[in-house]
Amino acid sequence: MLFRSLRKLKIHTLVLAGLMTSVCVHHTAQGAFFRxxxxxxxxxxxxxxxxxxxxxxxxxxxxxxxRVV
Numbered sequence: 001m002l003f004r005s006l007r008k009l010k011i012h013t014l015v016l017a018g019l020m021t022s023v024c025v026h027h028t029a030q031g032a033f034f035r036x037x038x039x040x041x042x043x044x045x046x047x048x049x050x051x052x053x054x055x056x057x058x059x060x061x062x063x064x065x066x067r068v069v
Contacts (some may be wrong), residue, residue, distance in 0.1 A: 017045030
């Protein structure tokens with residue numbers, strides 16, 4: 001439903017931030033990527049249970065499914 005609304009508004013780029021980088025943020029970014037959106041994740045505006053998990057999640061697909069800024 002959200003992605004349909006974004007399409008109607010002609011939005012093609014998403015900037016994401018949030019809690020649980022390795023779960024919530026990552027899966028939202030993945031869904032957007034698979035639907036053809038350009039995705040950016042704000043590294044300093046996300047958090048996970050540990051800094052190591054946060055960094056590992058961003059490193060896993062950063063540069064592929066999304067850009068980390």
